[in-house]
Amino acid sequence: MSSVTVASLNRISCERLRTLLLTQHTQPGEEKVVVVDVPSRLNKQDPDHIGGHIKSSRHVPSGSLDYTAAELARQLKGAEKVVFHCLLSQQRGPSAALRYQMERERLFGRGSTVTAGGTKEEEGGEGREGGEEGEVKMQEVLVLDGGFAGWQAKYGNDERLTENYNKELWEAEY
Template identity: 45%
Template structure:
Protein backbone atom coordinates (compact mmCIF):
# COMPACT_ATOMS: atom_id res chain seq x y z
CA UNK A 1 0.00 0.00 0.00
CA UNK A 2 1.44 3.31 -1.03
CA UNK A 3 0.92 6.08 1.48
CA UNK A 4 1.11 9.77 0.66
CA UNK A 5 0.39 13.10 2.34
CA UNK A 6 -3.26 13.05 1.25
CA UNK A 7 -3.93 9.55 2.56
CA UNK A 8 -2.26 9.99 5.96
CA UNK A 9 -4.87 9.52 8.68
CA UNK A 10 -5.67 12.60 10.77
CA UNK A 11 -6.59 12.63 14.46
CA UNK A 12 -8.62 15.43 16.04
CA UNK A 13 -7.52 17.31 19.13
CA UNK A 14 -10.55 15.93 20.99
CA UNK A 15 -9.69 12.32 20.13
CA UNK A 16 -6.05 12.87 21.11
CA UNK A 17 -6.97 14.54 24.41
CA UNK A 18 -9.22 11.57 25.18
CA UNK A 19 -6.35 9.17 24.52
CA UNK A 20 -4.02 11.20 26.74
CA UNK A 21 -6.51 11.30 29.60
CA UNK A 22 -7.40 7.62 29.45
CA UNK A 23 -5.21 5.70 31.88
CA UNK A 24 -4.72 2.68 29.61
CA UNK A 25 -3.31 4.50 26.59
CA UNK A 26 -0.21 6.62 27.42
CA UNK A 27 2.23 3.71 27.15
CA UNK A 28 0.80 2.81 23.75
CA UNK A 29 0.88 6.37 22.44
CA UNK A 30 3.71 8.61 21.23
CA UNK A 31 3.31 12.25 20.23
CA UNK A 32 6.09 13.72 18.12
CA UNK A 33 6.30 17.52 17.93
CA UNK A 34 8.32 18.54 14.87
CA UNK A 35 8.12 22.32 15.33
CA UNK A 36 11.46 24.09 15.08
CA UNK A 37 12.06 27.54 16.64
CA UNK A 38 8.26 27.82 17.06
CA UNK A 39 8.35 25.15 19.79
CA UNK A 40 8.29 27.86 22.48
CA UNK A 41 5.08 28.65 24.31
CA UNK A 42 3.96 25.18 25.26
CA UNK A 43 3.73 21.57 24.18
CA UNK A 44 1.40 18.61 24.52
CA UNK A 45 1.99 16.57 27.69
CA UNK A 46 4.26 13.55 27.07
CA UNK A 47 5.20 14.73 23.57
CA UNK A 48 8.74 14.34 22.28
CA UNK A 49 10.33 17.32 20.54
CA UNK A 50 12.11 16.34 17.35
CA UNK A 51 12.73 19.53 15.34
CA UNK A 52 11.97 18.95 11.67
CA UNK A 53 15.49 20.08 10.77
CA UNK A 54 16.86 17.01 12.62
CA UNK A 55 14.46 14.43 11.18
CA UNK A 56 16.72 13.12 8.41
CA UNK A 57 19.31 11.76 10.81
CA UNK A 58 16.97 11.00 13.74
CA UNK A 59 14.42 8.98 11.77
CA UNK A 60 16.04 5.51 12.16
CA UNK A 61 16.35 6.15 15.92
CA UNK A 62 12.68 7.23 16.07
CA UNK A 63 11.56 4.08 14.28
CA UNK A 64 13.50 1.95 16.78
CA UNK A 65 12.34 3.77 19.92
CA UNK A 66 8.68 3.92 18.82
CA UNK A 67 8.37 0.45 17.32
CA UNK A 68 6.25 -0.94 20.19
CA UNK A 69 3.79 1.97 20.31
CA UNK A 70 0.27 1.34 18.98
CA UNK A 71 -0.27 4.93 17.87
CA UNK A 72 2.18 7.65 16.85
CA UNK A 73 0.91 11.19 16.31
CA UNK A 74 2.97 13.83 14.50
CA UNK A 75 2.30 17.56 14.61
CA UNK A 76 3.82 20.95 13.94
CA UNK A 77 2.26 24.38 14.41
CA UNK A 78 -0.55 23.93 11.87
CA UNK A 79 0.06 20.33 10.71
CA UNK A 80 0.01 21.39 7.08
CA UNK A 81 3.67 20.93 6.10
CA UNK A 82 6.22 19.68 8.64
CA UNK A 83 3.86 17.40 10.60
CA UNK A 84 2.45 15.52 7.61
CA UNK A 85 5.88 15.35 5.93
CA UNK A 86 7.41 13.90 9.10
CA UNK A 87 4.60 11.35 9.47
CA UNK A 88 5.04 10.26 5.87
CA UNK A 89 8.83 10.04 6.19
CA UNK A 90 8.43 8.05 9.43
CA UNK A 91 5.91 5.64 7.88
CA UNK A 92 8.15 4.96 4.91
CA UNK A 93 11.29 4.55 7.04
CA UNK A 94 9.42 2.25 9.42
CA UNK A 95 8.31 0.03 6.57
CA UNK A 96 11.83 0.02 5.11
CA UNK A 97 13.39 -1.02 8.44
CA UNK A 98 10.71 -3.29 9.91
CA UNK A 99 8.72 -4.41 6.88
CA UNK A 100 4.94 -4.31 6.75
CA UNK A 101 4.10 -7.58 8.48
CA UNK A 102 1.24 -7.98 10.95
CA UNK A 103 3.65 -8.08 13.90
CA UNK A 104 4.63 -4.49 13.14
CA UNK A 105 1.16 -2.92 13.00
CA UNK A 106 1.16 0.68 14.13
CA UNK A 107 -1.19 3.57 13.43
CA UNK A 108 0.49 6.81 12.37
CA UNK A 109 -1.54 10.01 12.53
CA UNK A 110 -1.21 13.73 11.92
CA UNK A 111 -2.80 16.02 14.52
CA UNK A 112 -5.47 18.01 12.70
CA UNK A 113 -4.86 21.75 13.08
CA UNK A 114 -1.52 21.20 14.81
CA UNK A 115 -0.50 22.86 18.06
CA UNK A 116 -2.21 26.12 17.10
CA UNK A 117 -5.66 24.50 17.25
CA UNK A 118 -4.65 22.32 20.21
CA UNK A 119 -3.67 25.29 22.37
CA UNK A 120 -6.90 27.17 21.47
CA UNK A 121 -8.87 24.51 23.33
CA UNK A 122 -6.38 22.84 25.68
CA UNK A 123 -3.60 25.39 26.24
CA UNK A 124 -4.65 26.16 29.81
CA UNK A 125 -5.38 22.53 30.72
CA UNK A 126 -2.33 21.42 32.72
CA UNK A 127 -3.29 17.76 32.31
CA UNK A 128 -2.85 18.16 28.56
CA UNK A 129 -0.42 21.02 27.94
CA UNK A 130 2.92 21.82 29.58
CA UNK A 131 4.88 25.08 29.68
CA UNK A 132 2.00 27.02 28.12
CA UNK A 133 2.57 30.74 27.61
CA UNK A 134 -0.72 32.27 26.50
CA UNK A 135 0.77 35.59 25.40
CA UNK A 136 2.81 33.92 22.68
CA UNK A 137 -0.38 32.57 21.08
CA UNK A 138 -2.30 35.85 20.97
CA UNK A 139 -1.00 36.60 17.46
CA UNK A 140 -2.18 33.27 15.97
Protein backbone atom coordinates (compact mmCIF):
# COMPACT_ATOMS: atom_id res chain seq x y z
CA MET A 1 0.00 0.00 0.00
CA SER A 2 1.20 3.52 -0.77
CA SER A 3 2.64 5.55 2.07
CA VAL A 4 1.65 8.80 0.37
CA THR A 5 -1.04 10.94 1.98
CA VAL A 6 -2.71 14.16 0.88
CA ALA A 7 -0.44 16.05 3.28
CA SER A 8 2.73 14.49 1.85
CA LEU A 9 2.00 15.10 -1.84
CA ASN A 10 4.56 17.22 -3.64
CA ARG A 11 3.47 20.71 -4.65
CA ILE A 12 4.52 22.88 -7.55
CA SER A 13 4.43 26.68 -7.71
CA CYS A 14 2.65 28.56 -10.46
CA GLU A 15 6.00 29.99 -11.55
CA ARG A 16 7.65 26.56 -11.88
CA LEU A 17 4.66 25.15 -13.79
CA ARG A 18 4.74 28.16 -16.12
CA THR A 19 8.41 27.50 -16.90
CA LEU A 20 7.78 23.80 -17.52
CA LEU A 21 4.80 24.46 -19.80
CA LEU A 22 6.58 27.11 -21.86
CA THR A 23 9.61 24.84 -22.27
CA GLN A 24 7.39 21.92 -23.25
CA HIS A 25 5.69 23.96 -25.96
CA THR A 26 9.03 24.83 -27.55
CA GLN A 27 10.22 21.21 -27.59
CA PRO A 28 7.93 19.07 -29.74
CA GLY A 29 7.26 15.45 -28.91
CA GLU A 30 5.67 13.58 -26.08
CA GLU A 31 4.03 15.56 -23.29
CA LYS A 32 6.41 15.75 -20.36
CA VAL A 33 4.04 17.73 -18.14
CA VAL A 34 0.30 17.10 -18.06
CA VAL A 35 -2.07 19.35 -16.13
CA VAL A 36 -5.31 17.85 -14.83
CA ASP A 37 -8.11 20.27 -13.93
CA VAL A 38 -10.40 18.67 -11.34
CA PRO A 39 -13.68 20.61 -11.28
CA SER A 40 -16.56 19.59 -9.07
CA ARG A 41 -19.00 18.79 -11.87
CA LEU A 42 -19.07 17.02 -15.25
CA ASN A 43 -20.20 20.12 -17.14
CA LYS A 44 -17.32 22.03 -18.75
CA GLN A 45 -19.34 25.20 -18.23
CA ASP A 46 -19.44 24.86 -14.45
CA PRO A 47 -18.12 27.81 -12.42
CA ASP A 48 -14.75 26.07 -11.94
CA HIS A 49 -14.10 26.00 -15.71
CA ILE A 50 -16.01 28.86 -17.30
CA GLY A 51 -13.57 31.62 -16.26
CA GLY A 52 -10.65 29.99 -18.05
CA HIS A 53 -8.28 27.08 -17.75
CA ILE A 54 -4.62 26.25 -18.11
CA LYS A 55 -3.87 25.73 -21.78
CA SER A 56 -3.81 22.05 -22.79
CA SER A 57 -5.09 20.92 -19.39
CA ARG A 58 -7.32 17.88 -19.16
CA HIS A 59 -10.78 18.35 -17.66
CA VAL A 60 -11.41 15.42 -15.28
CA PRO A 61 -14.30 16.01 -12.86
CA SER A 62 -13.53 14.82 -9.35
CA GLY A 63 -16.67 12.67 -9.20
CA SER A 64 -15.52 10.66 -12.22
CA LEU A 65 -12.10 9.67 -10.86
CA ASP A 66 -13.40 6.61 -9.04
CA TYR A 67 -14.06 4.96 -12.39
CA THR A 68 -11.59 6.80 -14.66
CA ALA A 69 -8.35 6.82 -12.60
CA ALA A 70 -7.04 3.57 -14.09
CA GLU A 71 -7.61 4.74 -17.67
CA LEU A 72 -6.07 8.13 -16.88
CA ALA A 73 -3.00 6.42 -15.38
CA ARG A 74 -2.64 4.32 -18.55
CA GLN A 75 -3.03 7.37 -20.81
CA LEU A 76 -0.47 9.39 -18.86
CA LYS A 77 2.07 6.63 -18.20
CA GLY A 78 4.70 8.33 -20.37
CA ALA A 79 4.47 11.75 -18.71
CA GLU A 80 7.26 12.83 -16.37
CA LYS A 81 5.01 15.07 -14.26
CA VAL A 82 1.25 15.14 -13.74
CA VAL A 83 -0.05 18.27 -12.01
CA PHE A 84 -3.51 18.27 -10.44
CA HIS A 85 -5.45 21.37 -9.49
CA CYS A 86 -8.89 22.64 -8.64
CA LEU A 87 -9.96 26.17 -7.82
CA LEU A 88 -7.77 26.52 -4.70
CA SER A 89 -5.98 23.12 -4.63
CA GLN A 90 -6.96 22.58 -1.04
CA GLN A 91 -9.34 19.63 -1.31
CA ARG A 92 -10.41 18.28 -4.74
CA GLY A 93 -7.03 18.72 -6.44
CA PRO A 94 -4.98 17.01 -3.71
CA SER A 95 -7.58 14.25 -3.24
CA ALA A 96 -7.58 13.57 -6.98
CA ALA A 97 -3.77 13.51 -7.08
CA LEU A 98 -3.71 10.99 -4.24
CA ARG A 99 -6.35 8.79 -5.90
CA TYR A 100 -4.46 8.93 -9.20
CA GLN A 101 -1.10 8.12 -7.59
CA MET A 102 -2.54 5.16 -5.70
CA GLU A 103 -4.09 3.81 -8.91
CA ARG A 104 -0.86 4.34 -10.83
CA GLU A 105 1.10 2.43 -8.17
CA ARG A 106 -1.49 -0.36 -8.23
CA LEU A 107 -1.14 -0.70 -12.02
CA PHE A 108 2.58 -0.15 -12.49
CA GLY A 109 4.14 -0.83 -9.07
CA ARG A 110 5.18 1.38 -6.21
CA GLY A 111 8.45 2.18 -7.95
CA SER A 112 6.62 4.06 -10.71
CA THR A 113 6.28 7.33 -8.81
CA VAL A 114 8.49 9.90 -7.15
CA THR A 115 7.49 10.50 -3.53
CA ALA A 116 7.81 13.54 -1.27
CA GLY A 117 11.36 14.81 -1.30
CA GLY A 118 11.89 13.73 -4.91
CA THR A 119 12.97 10.17 -4.19
CA LYS A 120 11.89 6.99 -5.91
CA GLU A 121 9.32 5.01 -3.94
CA GLU A 122 10.74 1.72 -2.70
CA GLU A 123 9.95 -1.06 -5.14
CA GLY A 124 6.85 -3.02 -4.26
CA GLY A 125 7.21 -5.62 -6.97
CA GLU A 126 6.92 -5.48 -10.69
CA GLY A 127 4.21 -3.30 -12.19
CA ARG A 128 1.39 -5.35 -13.59
CA GLU A 129 1.18 -3.52 -16.89
CA GLY A 130 4.79 -2.49 -17.52
CA GLY A 131 5.07 -4.52 -20.72
CA GLU A 132 2.06 -2.90 -22.35
CA GLU A 133 2.64 -0.71 -25.42
CA GLY A 134 4.83 2.26 -24.52
CA GLU A 135 7.23 2.53 -21.64
CA VAL A 136 6.05 3.36 -18.14
CA LYS A 137 8.26 6.24 -17.05
CA MET A 138 9.06 7.32 -13.54
CA GLN A 139 6.47 9.98 -12.77
CA GLU A 140 6.06 12.77 -10.26
CA VAL A 141 2.49 13.53 -9.18
CA LEU A 142 2.09 17.14 -8.06
CA VAL A 143 -0.52 19.58 -6.80
CA LEU A 144 -0.56 23.19 -8.06
CA ASP A 145 -0.03 25.58 -5.14
CA GLY A 146 -2.84 28.12 -5.02
CA GLY A 147 -4.91 26.24 -7.61
CA PHE A 148 -6.41 28.01 -10.58
CA ALA A 149 -7.22 31.05 -8.44
CA GLY A 150 -3.50 31.61 -7.92
CA TRP A 151 -2.69 30.73 -11.52
CA GLN A 152 -5.18 33.17 -13.04
CA ALA A 153 -3.97 36.00 -10.80
CA LYS A 154 -0.49 35.66 -12.34
CA TYR A 155 -1.06 34.20 -15.80
CA GLY A 156 -4.73 34.65 -16.65
CA ASN A 157 -4.00 37.20 -19.37
CA ASP A 158 -1.12 35.21 -20.88
CA GLU A 159 -2.68 33.47 -23.89
CA ARG A 160 0.33 31.15 -24.16
CA LEU A 161 -0.67 29.67 -20.80
CA THR A 162 -4.38 30.27 -20.21
CA GLU A 163 -7.36 29.67 -22.52
CA ASN A 164 -10.79 31.31 -22.42
CA TYR A 165 -9.81 33.62 -19.56
CA ASN A 166 -12.58 35.93 -18.37
CA LYS A 167 -10.98 38.68 -16.30
CA GLU A 168 -14.30 40.29 -15.40
CA LEU A 169 -15.61 37.06 -13.91
CA TRP A 170 -12.55 36.73 -11.68
CA GLU A 171 -12.69 40.37 -10.60
CA ALA A 172 -16.34 39.93 -9.65
CA GLU A 173 -15.64 36.72 -7.71
CA TYR A 174 -12.48 37.74 -5.87
